[in-house]
Amino acid sequence: xxxxxxxxxxxxxxxxxxxxxxxxxxxxxxxxxxxxxxxxxxxxxxxxxxxxxxxxxxxxxxxxxxxxxxxxxxxxxxxxxxxxxxxxxxxxxxxxxxxxxxxxxxxxxxxxxxxxxxxxxxxxxxxxxxxxxxxxxxxxxxxxxxxxxxxxxxxxxxxxxxxxxxxxxxxxxxxxxxxxxxxxxxxxxxxxxxxxxxxxxxxxxxxxxxxxxxxxxxxxxxxxxx
Amino acid sequence: xxxxxxxxxxxxxxxxxxxxxxxxxxxxxxxxxxxxxxxxxxxxxxxxxxxxxxxxxxxxxxxxxxxxxxxxxxxxxxxxxxxxxxxxxxxxxxxxxxxxxxxxxxxxxxxxxxxxxxxxxxxxxxxxxxxxxxxxxxxxxxxxxxxxxxxxxxxxxxxxxxxxxxxxxxxxxxxxxxxxxxxxxxxxxxxxxxxxxxxxxxxxxxxxxxxxxxxxxxxxxxxxxxxxxxxxxxxxxxxxxxxxxxxxxxx
Amino acid sequence: xxxxxxxxxxxxxxxxxxxxxxxxxxxxxxxxxxxxxxxxxxxxxxxxxxxxxxxxxxxxxxxxxxxxxxxxxxxxxxxxxxxxxxxxxxxxxxxxxxxxxxxxxxxxxxxxxxxxxxxxxxxxxxxxxxxxxxxxxxxxxxxxxxxxxxxxxxxxxxxxxxxxxxxxxxxxxxxxxxxxxxxxxxxxxxxxxxxxxxxxxxxxxxxxxxxxxxxxxxxxxxxxxxxxxx
Numbered sequence: 001x002x003x004x005x006x007x008x009x010x011x012x013x014x015x016x017x018x019x020x021x022x023x024x025x026x027x028x029x030x031x032x033x034x035x036x037x038x039x040x041x042x043x044x045x046x047x048x049x050x051x052x053x054x055x056x057x058x059x060x061x062x063x064x065x066x067x068x069x070x071x072x073x074x075x076x077x078x079x080x081x082x083x084x085x086x087x088x089x090x091x092x093x094x095x096x097x098x099x100x101x102x103x104x105x106x107x108x109x110x111x112x113x114x115x116x117x118x119x120x121x122x123x124x125x126x127x128x129x130x131x132x133x134x135x136x137x138x139x140x141x142x143x144x145x146x147x148x149x150x151x152x153x154x155x156x157x158x159x160x161x162x163x164x165x166x167x168x169x170x171x172x173x174x175x176x177x178x179x180x181x182x183x184x185x186x187x188x189x190x191x192x193x194x195x196x197x198x199x200x201x202x203x204x205x206x207x208x209x210x211x212x213x214x215x216x217x218x219x220x221x222x223x224x225x226x
Numbered sequence: 227x228x229x230x231x232x233x234x235x236x237x238x239x240x241x242x243x244x245x246x247x248x249x250x251x252x253x254x255x256x257x258x259x260x261x262x263x264x265x266x267x268x269x270x271x272x273x274x275x276x277x278x279x280x281x282x283x284x285x286x287x288x289x290x291x292x293x294x295x296x297x298x299x300x301x302x303x304x305x306x307x308x309x310x311x312x313x314x315x316x317x318x319x320x321x322x323x324x325x326x327x328x329x330x331x332x333x334x335x336x337x338x339x340x341x342x343x344x345x346x347x348x349x350x351x352x353x354x355x356x357x358x359x360x361x362x363x364x365x366x367x368x369x370x371x372x373x374x375x376x377x378x379x380x381x382x383x384x385x386x387x388x389x390x391x392x393x394x395x396x397x398x399x400x401x402x403x404x405x406x407x408x409x410x411x412x413x414x415x416x417x418x419x420x421x422x423x424x425x426x427x428x429x430x431x432x433x434x435x436x437x438x439x440x441x442x443x444x445x446x447x448x449x450x451x452x453x454x455x456x457x458x459x460x461x462x463x464x465x466x467x468x469x470x471x472x473x474x475x476x477x
Numbered sequence: 478x479x480x481x482x483x484x485x486x487x488x489x490x491x492x493x494x495x496x497x498x499x500x501x502x503x504x505x506x507x508x509x510x511x512x513x514x515x516x517x518x519x520x521x522x523x524x525x526x527x528x529x530x531x532x533x534x535x536x537x538x539x540x541x542x543x544x545x546x547x548x549x550x551x552x553x554x555x556x557x558x559x560x561x562x563x564x565x566x567x568x569x570x571x572x573x574x575x576x577x578x579x580x581x582x583x584x585x586x587x588x589x590x591x592x593x594x595x596x597x598x599x600x601x602x603x604x605x606x607x608x609x610x611x612x613x614x615x616x617x618x619x620x621x622x623x624x625x626x627x628x629x630x631x632x633x634x635x636x637x638x639x640x641x642x643x644x645x646x647x648x649x650x651x652x653x654x655x656x657x658x659x660x661x662x663x664x665x666x667x668x669x670x671x672x673x674x675x676x677x678x679x680x681x682x683x684x685x686x687x688x689x690x691x692x693x694x695x696x697x698x699x700x701x702x703x704x705x706x707x
């Protein structure tokens with residue numbers, strides 16, 4: 001077991017180190033987050049709708065679109081260097097490889113999610129609502145499920161001619177539960193509702209994340225084998 | 227400056243079979259890269275496979291290394307069929323691929339540490355400097371791989387392939403793109419694999435280097451073995467001629 | 478089962494199914510009683526609901542055969558998944574076209590975010606993903622595996638999507654639309670609905686067998702071509 005966790009840790013560390021050195025994905029995702037918020041400002045007629053009312057939805061959609069940008073490129077560097085083959089031929093089980101990549105993607109996405117919330121707070125004068133902790137938790141659980149599905153299907157789309165353009169088609173239908181429970185929870189928290197009202201949502205987000213992670217870990221080996 | 231490499235006499239057949247393949251076929255869509263190959267390597271043997279581009283040598287290597295499943299046929303390592311559902315047998319195989327298997331944006335040491343963790347190796351703190359010393363890259367350990375020359379990358383790839391001390395080593399075109407001095411360094415490291423307990427399979431189209439360390443040779447053309455022999459049965463002077471004859475003959 | 482047997486079986490089922498569908502059409506126009514609040518337009522229900530049922534049944538088959546394909550690697554299972562997916566997508570399309578038609582005539586709007594309609598729309602896109610992944614893969618064998626993964630993950634997620642969409646609906650009630658639901662259906666409507674389900678199911682299995690037979694022939698032809706060119 002220790003060796004298994006060590007393998008996962010090695011992959012997480014390696015991915016984060018590579019991201020730190022190249023800064024490709026995080027730059028794209030972060031820039032997207034800020035620019036999207038700017039565009040939203042001009043896209044919303046504040047005389048008709050107050051940003052506070054739709055903030056939850058805007059935040060989550062920005063995270064999803066921006067996140068997909070980064071997640072879509074999960075396996076690009078591996079393919080470029082040809083190193084993925086080396087990883088697949090090592091004694092690391094495929095589910096460990098998947099979990100490592102998913103955790104690394106989660107770290108990246110969560111940083112971006114926090115950035116998005118921060119940007120929206122800044123641009124639209126929001127406050128953190130009832131419980132910043134619960135908000136952080138909702139974002140984390142949603143991001144986890146999203147990242148697990150995204151990582152699995154990123155491996156799939158990398159093996160097709162359509163590449164990253166296929167990713168939204170594959171992932172978006174499956175994200176509906178995350179969007180529904182995530183935005184409802186976020187909307188309630190930002191709107192000052194008590195934490196008890198979002199407990200059910202958080203549980204469903206957790207269930208979604210669990211299913212996504214198990215499905216991904218179980219099916220990844222069939223995606224990467226040749 | 228070349229040092230003469232002694233070619234050992236053929237190993238007595240009492241040596242256990244390390245790598246075995248029967249009826250190996252590997253197709254990619256309509257292309258048949260490996261078209262029915264049988265092979266049996268005993269412990270301590272060093273088989274070099276020559277062949278023109280497109281002969282399917284890399285595909286053969288990938289199947290034998292457990293990188294891809296064969297379309298037909300069986301690969302056995304130490305008598306056990308390769309089970310893609312398990313991972314333990316991968317600890318005994320080391321692969322040097324012409325793809326490199328290295329991350330350009332990580333340093334030499336970071337690459338080795340990463341793969342060392344994947345192979346669950348202990349004592350990487352002492353093991354890595356040892357291997358780097360072996361391939362002569364000690365003073366480059368903090369260099370990013372993308373800053374290395376091709377020859378140094380090959381040496382690092384070799385260090386990576388041997389990091390976990392595998393007893394079956396598969397090398398795909400290790401000499402390609404190396405100048406004579408780099409090739410010499412590589413050859414010296416590879417000659418240490420001829421220690422009697424390690425089994426090596428090398429694929430190359432460098433005829434002279436390929437012969438130097440081999441105990442057995444084969445020529446692959448269009449997915450099949452067109453020629454097989456013990457190293458002692460061929461002479462370095464006539465081998466080039468023999469090779470061209472075989473390759474032309476199969477066209 | 479021989480290809481010939483499959484084609485005979487498939488054709489018989491399909492013809493029988495079509496005849497029954499024709500019967501359902503006829504009965505829905507001339508026999509069954511009119512639903513009180515919606516009038517004649519409601520009769521599209523007898524096509525709309527069975528189509529949805531088949532679309533989801535087909536997807537269940539896709540998921541099951543896909544999982545077994547990944548486990549056993551038998552190409553026949555993959556062919557079955559493909560045949561089921563094509564059938565399923567057709568019936569999902571029927572459901573998605575009859576739904577808005579019904580909505581427009583009965584309530585004045587094409588789309589109402591009704592949970593079942595939404596779920597079928599998402600299912601339709603999962604089917605789309607299934608086919609895109611198969612056809613755009615660089616390697617046909619991997620394409621089959623990719624598609625199988627899409628099918629399995631889709632099947633795992635659909636219950637969650639259903640739960641979430643129904644829950645969302647309960648939070649944001651749309652204008653109440655009366656839609657007769659199976660348990661509360663009067664006798665003749667229920668019977669016609671059951672007949673419709675049977676008809677569409679038979680039709681689906683007929684098409685499924687025919688499609689499966691076609692794919693078997695296609696694979697055999699590909700294999701012969703490969704052997705000829707080597």
